[in-house]
Amino acid sequence: MRLKDKVAVITGGTRGLGRAIAERYLDEGASVVCAARNPYRIDQLVEQLPDRVMYHETDVTSPESVEGLLEAAARTFGRVDILVANAGVNRDGKVDRLAVDDWRAMVDTNLSGTYFSLRAAARLMTAQGSGRIVTVSSSMASRVAVGAGGYSATKAAIECLTRVSAIELGPKGVQVNCLAPGVLDDGMGRALTDNHKVWDAYRTRFALGRVGTLDEAALGAVFLASDDSSYVNGHVLEVNGGLLWA
Template identity: 35%
Template sequence: MSENKLFSLAGRRALVTGASKGIGLAIARGLAVQGASIVLNGRDAGRLKEAQTQLAQEGIEAEISAFDVTDQEAVIASVKDIETRLGPIDILINNAGIQHRAPLDQFPRKDWDRLISTNLNSVFFVAQAVAQHMIPRQRGKIVNICSVQSELARPGIAPYTATKGAVKMLTKGMATDWARHNLQINGLAPGYFETEMNAALVADEKFSAWLRQRTPAARWGKVEELIGAAVFLSSDASSFVNGHILMVDGGITASV
């Protein structure tokens, strides 16, 4: 197989959750450039339409599918609709996620439940629904978006860290169960990236100075720098990679 075909996504369809902005939108754009047909997911149909329009202005066609990834029945119905209306889902990028910062001893139960529902339950719900279609076809790629917090903790975000650690182990469990069906399930773990979710931290010069000192690359990551890893994990280039967590973090987890 030539190098071009090895990384080509031509003829593949990718569903990207949480794709109306940030990391999800950047990855969707990157997969499309490599030839994939993309389906953008989010809860807000209006924001999805804006993302679709933005991509169209760049010459990229995208379908949209608005559903709540924390609602298992809605997930099952929407995945079935995509499969019926558009065709097989070959690639799933499980990206939907939220953050909530608060001292652990004062962390509200409702926010704990919301983090677990959005960051962990949704990964299971969407992956299971998609895998039920992939398994009979004996092929498929699932990329769960983990985090540097799948390995490291910081004050004020212990529940988020718990969800991302769980996504890491769920990814390994999915690979253990589904690799025999020629599904490759891996995790992509961003470090600190300039996104809307991190806007307050980016604007905090004290935190940014700490991050530059703590990270061997000495800077924040750009969302476009996640595309190569996402393409690799979505393509034939990773045909024997399973249950792996690929860190894209500027070296932060490699150093003390």
């Protein structure tokens, strides 16, 4: 129960990694606000724990929407102790072919959405005198892959934003760290392992010989939100099993 009585807001919290983090936080005793544009099947969690889970429709590309999210969370649960800025999108495309709309979608959601979320949470947490902010990057922030220019650029920017925010907000009692997962058994990661021919070619790039699980990445988010990381600030925690990349 490392997060007992804590209140967490998770953007992109209704599916994938965000949903896995929400479930782990609940297991650790937190109350959780799952924010996203689409609820997907989050009603299952709400029905199981109606006093500790709520869904809030949020568009992270809108600062007003994000501010409304933090206000709703504080109004419902009394405070916000943890923010996980997880919402993100990916659009593949080589730099000379990537559609402008795809570039803007990644910048608006991944980078601006993280900034809007961090800013709104920081204002609330500095008033409280404490808080934890976890941004979400990717192994692609520091590794080169054809067609990942836009996505990698936004994730690398998130890591730098995290470090700057950590030194600005640390003196105010707010710690800011970043979770950088590798390839996970969801979405593109699952498609990779399901394609045996492709997976055989890529397997040697994974030091542990496998992709990670959503839950393994979520455990990293628990660490960064709990007292286990009480002296960790401005850190990028890679959870990738030792990912080699050419």
